[in-house]
Amino acid sequence: MSADRIESRARFDYVRYANVWEDADVLCQALQPGPGKRILSIASGGDNCFALAADGANVVAADLSPAQLAVCELKRAAIRALDHDDLLGFIGIREAADRAATYRAIAAGLPEVARAFWDARPNEIRDGIVHAGKFERYFAAFRNRVVPLIHSRRVVAELLSGKDRQARTAFYNDVWDNWRWRLMFHLFFSRRVMGLMGRDPEFFRYVEGNVAERILRRTEYAFTVLPTHSNPYLRFIFTGHFGAALPRYLEPARYAQLRAGMDRVTFVRGAAQDVAASHAPFDGFNLSDIFEYLDPPTCAAIYEALVGTARPAARFAYWNMLVPRRRPGTVAHRVRSLSERASALFAVDRAFFYSAFVLEEVQ
Numbered sequence: 001m002s003a004d005r006i007e008s009r010a011r012f013d014y015v016r017y018a019n020v021w022e023d024a025d026v027l028c029q030a031l032q033p034g035p036g037k038r039i040l041s042i043a044s045g046g047d048n049c050f051a052l053a054a055d056g057a058n059v060v061a062a063d064l065s066p067a068q069l070a071v072c073e074l075k076r077a078a079i080r081a082l083d084h085d086d087l088l089g090f091i092g093i094r095e096a097a098d099r100a101a102t103y104r105a106i107a108a109g110l111p112e113v114a115r116a117f118w119d120a121r122p123n124e125i126r127d128g129i130v131h132a133g134k135f136e137r138y139f140a141a142f143r144n145r146v147v148p149l150i151h152s153r154r155v156v157a158e159l160l161s162g163k164d165r166q167a168r169t170a171f172y173n174d175v176w177d178n179w180r181w182r183l184m185f186h187l188f189f190s191r192r193v194m195g196l197m198g199r200d201p202e203f204f205r206y207v208e209g210n211v212a213e214r215i216l217r218r219t220e221y222a223f224t225v226l227p228t229h230s231n232p233y234l235r236f237i238f239t240g241h242f243g244a245a246l247p248r249y250l251e252p253a254r255y256a257q258l259r260a261g262m263d264r265v266t267f268v269r270g271a272a273q274d275v276a277a278s279h280a281p282f283d284g285f286n287l288s289d290i291f292e293y294l295d296p297p298t299c300a301a302i303y304e305a306l307v308g309t310a311r312p313a314a315r316f317a318y319w320n321m322l323v324p325r326r327r328p329g330t331v332a333h334r335v336r337s338l339s340e341r342a343s344a345l346f347a348v349d350r351a352f353f354y355s356a357f358v359l360e361e362v363q
Contacts, residue, residue, distance in 0.1 A: 015067045015124075018133030020047035021233060022288060022319060023351045024248035030317040030345055030359050031284035033057030040276050040306070041286040043267055045133070046072030048286060050079070050249040053261030057284070061267045062275035066113060069267050073114035074129060076262050081106040084255045092128015093242055093250070099125050131240070139237045146188050147238065150180045156238050162229040169224040176223065185219075186212040214322060215353050222352030231350045273305040280309035287318035289354070291325035300328035307331050310362045320356040327360050335360050 027048055033039060035056040041049045043063035049072065053059045063069050078087050082102070089096030096102070103125045107115050118125060124132040131140070147156065155175060163171065187193065189212040228234055232245040242250075249258055268275045272290060276282065285306055291299045306316070316327070316335070327335045342359035349357055 015071055015133045016065065016135060017045045017068065018071060018130050018136050019236070019247070020045045021135065021351050021353070022048060023233075023349045024048045024051035026345045026349045026351075026357060027286055027317055028052065028055055028248065030341070030357075031057075031286065031315050033284065037283040038281065038311075039284040039286060040272065040279070040282045040309075042272060042288040042290060043068055043072050044288060046075045047247055047249050049265050049267075050075070050258060050261065051247075052284075052286065053264045054249060054254050054257040056261070057264065059265045060275060060279045060282075061265060062270055062272045063267070064269070064271060066269060067117065069269055070114040070117035071129060071132070072267050073110050074118055076265065077106045077109040078102075079259055080109060080262055084250075084252055088250065090128070092130040093246070096128070099128065140240065142188055143238060143240060146184050150178070150184055151176070159223070160228050160235055160238060162227070165225060168228060172220065172223045177220070182216070185216050188212075189215050214355060218352050218355065222350070226348070226350060226352070231352075233351050271302075273302045276306055276309040281311045281314075282309055283311050283314050285310070285314065285316045285318075287316060289319045289321050291318060292321055292323045296328075299325055300330060303328050304331055307334060307362065312362060314362045316358070316360045316362075318358050319354045320358065321354050324356070326358060334363055336363055 022044075024047060028051055031039060031052065033052045033055040037057045039052050039057045039059050041052060041059050041061045043049060043061035045068065046061070049059045049061040061072065063072075075091065078090050082090060085094070086096075086102070088094045090099055090102045092099075100122060103118065107118070110118070121132070130136065151159075158171065159176060222228070222231065222234060230245050232242045232247045235241070235243050235245045246252075248254070266279070268279070272285075272287065276285075287306075291302070294302070303316075315338075318325070327337065338359040338361055342357050345359070346354075346357035
């Protein structure tokens with residue numbers, strides 16, 4: 001049987017994620033990065049790789065997509081060259097006068113491939129690169145076209161205001177959760193619409209059941225149980241920016257650590273298991289949700305290969321969005337599940353569209 005390779009089924013020639021939509025606070029608590037630790041990470045938009053490095057780890061970041069690696073390299077060049085306020089302006093989190101001029105000033109710090117990628121995309125530079133992804137444009141369509149059909153700006157602002165859990169629950173039940181919300185949510189976050197506009201249809205190959213209904217249940221949790229005013233992912237979806245609720249790598253108090261960590265991140269194009277084999281050994285693995293897109297035999301083969309590059313007590317952290325994936329039985333004697341710790345972390349996970357967070361440890 002041939003391996004199920006996602007790179008043969010989905011496109012990787014454009015920016016799919018300009019931001020990382022997985023909670024770095026959860027990830028860092030799970031993997032416990034620190035000086036001397038080596039972590040293999042899916043690169044994606046770079047945010048969580050930078051968060052791990054800011055905490056002292058050496059990070060090897062793998063990705064199949066040259067476009068995603070170009071996003072990472074431009075963020076790193078900007079972090080190295082700009083102060084905190086100018087960085088937020090350049091990447092598009094705050095207003096900025098002339099992003100094109102800033103880009104010209106820092107472009108020399110980019111690898112040639114990344115520089116050629118961004119030289120050909122002046123509009124994305126002008127608008128701020130955190131808005132350049134397909135997934136971000138999907139949320140922009142939701143924010144600008146769908147939400148106004150459901151609630152006014154005043155109601156959206158109330159959703160994002162500081163309230164205790166009891167008040168959040170009452171607001172959701174009495175104000176937010178109307179028939180228009182449920183109808184439009186089921187339409188916009190259906191398998192078909194999300195596959196065409198947000199992710200990739202191939203990412204849903206192994207998904208069963210009603211996609212929108214499962215995401216809606218988790219969304220209700222994020223709107224009621226978790227604080228909404230400090231949730232960067234929720235705020236970006238509904239406003240187009242993070243405001244004061246910045247993701248971990250951009251928090252002002254961590255900026256000196258972030259800049260110091262830039263030389264501890266190595267970006268490599270390739271599949272995670274191939275990159276791991278050429279850069280082993282590792283103390284931790286941030287695997288995003290890569291197993292979601294693959295059949296069980298391929299997942300098992302990748303997992304087994306990664307275990308072969310792991311040091312004792314190395315941890316595997318990854319998310320399930322719609323497809324349940326865990327360590328394969330072939331490595332159960334070598335890898336134990338940290339299910340209680342994973343459940344506790346998932347309970348505070350602000351990136352609310354996932355169905356589970358998985359944490360496992362090499363014995």
